[in-house]
Amino acid sequence: MDNPEPGSLSWRLSTHPITLLCFLGFRIASVLVYIFGLLFTDNYVLVFILTILLLAADFYYLKNIAGRRLVGLRWWNEVVPGSGDSHWVFESAEEGSRTVNKTDHRFFWMALYAVPVAWVALAIVAIVRFKFMWLSCVVIALVLTITNTVAFSRCDKFSQASSIATRALTTGGLAGRLGGAMIGRFFG
Amino acid sequence: MSRHHNDFSDPYDQDAIEADLIDPDDAGLDDLEDPLAAPQHTSDRAPLTGNIGASTAQTQSYLNSAVGGEDRRAPQNTLDESVWATLSRDLLAVWEKMRQVLWPKYLLGGAMVPQDGGEGGVRGFGQGLMGVVGRWPDADVVLQGGMSEGLRDWDLWGPLLFCLLLSFLLSRGAQDEQKGVVFSGVFAIVWIGEAVVTFQIKLLGGNISFFQSVCIIGYTLFPLVIAALLSALSLPIIARIPVYIVLVAWSMAAGISILGGSGVVKNRVGIAVYPLLVFYVGLGCLCFIS
Numbered sequence: 001m002d003n004p005e006p007g008s009l010s011w012r013l014s015t016h017p018i019t020l021l022c023f024l025g026f027r028i029a030s031v032l033v034y035i036f037g038l039l040f041t042d043n044y045v046l047v048f049i050l051t052i053l054l055l056a057a058d059f060y061y062l063k064n065i066a067g068r069r070l071v072g073l074r075w076w077n078e079v080v081p082g083s084g085d086s087h088w089v090f091e092s093a094e095e096g097s098r099t100v101n102k103t104d105h106r107f108f109w110m111a112l113y114a115v116p117v118a119w120v121a122l123a124i125v126a127i128v129r130f131k132f133m134w135l136s137c138v139v140i141a142l143v144l145t146i147t148n149t150v151a152f153s154r155c156d157k158f159s160q161a162s163s164i165a166t167r168a169l170t171t172g173g174l175a176g177r178l179g180g181a182m183i184g185r186f187f188g
Numbered sequence: 189m190s191r192h193h194n195d196f197s198d199p200y201d202q203d204a205i206e207a208d209l210i211d212p213d214d215a216g217l218d219d220l221e222d223p224l225a226a227p228q229h230t231s232d233r234a235p236l237t238g239n240i241g242a243s244t245a246q247t248q249s250y251l252n253s254a255v256g257g258e259d260r261r262a263p264q265n266t267l268d269e270s271v272w273a274t275l276s277r278d279l280l281a282v283w284e285k286m287r288q289v290l291w292p293k294y295l296l297g298g299a300m301v302p303q304d305g306g307e308g309g310v311r312g313f314g315q316g317l318m319g320v321v322g323r324w325p326d327a328d329v330v331l332q333g334g335m336s337e338g339l340r341d342w343d344l345w346g347p348l349l350f351c352l353l354l355s356f357l358l359s360r361g362a363q364d365e366q367k368g369v370v371f372s373g374v375f376a377i378v379w380i381g382e383a384v385v386t387f388q389i390k391l392l393g394g395n396i397s398f399f400q401s402v403c404i405i406g407y408t409l410f411p412l413v414i415a416a417l418l419s420a421l422s423l424p425i426i427a428r429i430p431v432y433i434v435l436v437a438w439s440m441a442a443g444i445s446i447l448g449g450s451g452v453v454k455n456r457v458g459i460a461v462y463p464l465l466v467f468y469v470g471l472g473c474l475c476f477i478s
Contacts, residue, residue: 045356049352065271136376
C-alpha cells in the first residue's frame with residue numbers, strides 16, 4: 001500500500017479525493033442503509049426516508065458534481081419551449097484540455113455499473129420475500145441509478161465520437177480547434 | 189430593363205398585375221423584363237420577400253440563443269464551475285418554483301400581472317382579494333397564459349421532499365402498529381394521484397410533459413404539508429375546518445395558475461382541473477382526520 005501502481009483502486013491516488021469519497025459514500029450508504037437499516041432500528045418509516053434521501057443525494061451528486069469532476073462528463077435534461085418535449089444534452093471536456101485520473105476513471109465506471117446491478121439483485125430478493133413496501137423503494141432506486149448509468153454511458157459515447165471527429169478535422173487540416181466544449185445533442 | 193414600370197405616363201402601369209403579365213406591343217427586347225435579374229419594381233411579391241428575410245433572421249437568433257445563451261446551456265461554464273456555483277444555481281431554481289406556489293398569480297393579481305418578482309405579487313394583493321370572487325369562474329383566462337421559464341425545467345426535489353414530509357407527518361398521528369401502513373399508503377396515494385392527474389391532462393390534449401406536470405403538482409403540495417404539520421401538532425378539530433379549506437384552496441389556486449401553459453383546449457379546462465381538485469381535497473381530508 002505504500003506505493004500502489006497507477007490506476008489501482010486506492011483513493012489516495014485520486015486527484016479529487018473528497019469528491020471521490022463523497023460519491024462512493026452516497027452510493028454505498030444508500031445500499032447499506034436499505035439492507036442493514038432494520039438491524040439498528042425497527043422503525044420502517046425512518047429507514048425508508050433515509051434510503052430515499054440518500055438515493056436522491058447520490059443521484060444529484062453523481063449527475064452534477066462527481067461526473068464532471070472525476071471524468072469530465074455531464075448530462076442534463078432540457079425542455080423544448082414550444083412542445084414541452086424534453087431531450088438530453090451531453091457535455092464533455094475537449095480532448096486534451098483535462099487529464100482524467102485513471103483511478104478516478106475506474107472507480108467512477110465501476111460504481112456506475114455495479115450499484116444498479118446490486119439494486120436489481122435486491123429487487124429480486126424483495127419480490128421473492130413478498131416485501132412489496134420495500135419493492136417500491138427498490139423501484140425508485142433502480143429508476144434513479146439506471147437513469148444516471150444510461151445517461152453517462154451515452155455521454156461517454158458522444159465524447160468519444162466527437163473527439164474522433166476533432167482528430168479527423170485537425171489532421172485533415174480542414175479547421176483548427178473546435179472552440180469550447182462539445183455538445184452532443186440527443187433527441188429523445 | 190424594367191424602367192418603363194416607373195414611368196407613370198405608361199397606360200399599362202395603371203394596373204400592377206396587368207403590367208406584370210402583359211408586355212406592351214411595341215416593346216423591344218431591352219424593354220422586356222429579364223426574369224433572371226433582381227426585381228426592382230414594386231410588385232405584389234415585394235412584401236413577401238421582405239417577410240422571408242425577416243423570419244430567417246428571427247430563426248437564426250433563436251437558434252443562437254438556444255445554443256449559447258448565458259444560462260446553463262453555455263457549454264464552457266458547466267464543466268469547471270465550482271461546487272458552490274452548481275448548488276446555488278439549483279437552489280435558486282427550486283426557490284423560483286416555490287415562489288410561484290407561494291404567490292399564485294391566479295389569486296394575487298390575476299393573469300395580467302407580469303411575473304416580475306415578489307413585489308408584483310404583493311402589489312396586486314389588494315386588487316387580488318377584491319377580484320377573487322369575480323375572477324373565480326373564468327379559469328380559462330388564466331389557463332391561456334404561457335408557462336414561465338423557471339417552471340419549464342422540471343426537477344423532482346419538490347415532489348420528493350413534500351411527498352416524504354406529508355407521509356411522515358401523517359404517519360406520526362397514526363397508532364404505532366399502523367405507522368408503516370399509513371406512511372406507505374400516503375406515499376403511494378401522492379405519486380399515483382400525480383400520475384393520474386397528469387395522464388388526464390395529457391389525454392385532454394395538453395402539451396405538457398409528464399415530469400413537468402408531476403413537478404408542478406408536487407410543488408403545490410406545500411400548503412397541504414402545512415396542514416399535515418398542524419395535524420401533527422394536534423390542532424383542535426373546530427379550528428381545522430376553516431384553516432384546511434383555505435390551505436386546499438391555496439393548493440388549488442397554485443395548481444391552476446401554474447398548469448396554465450399546458451395548452452388544454454378551452455372548454456375542457458374544467459374537466460382537466462377536476463381530478464386535481466379531488467386529489468387536493470382527498471389529501472386535505474386525510475390531514476383532517478389524522
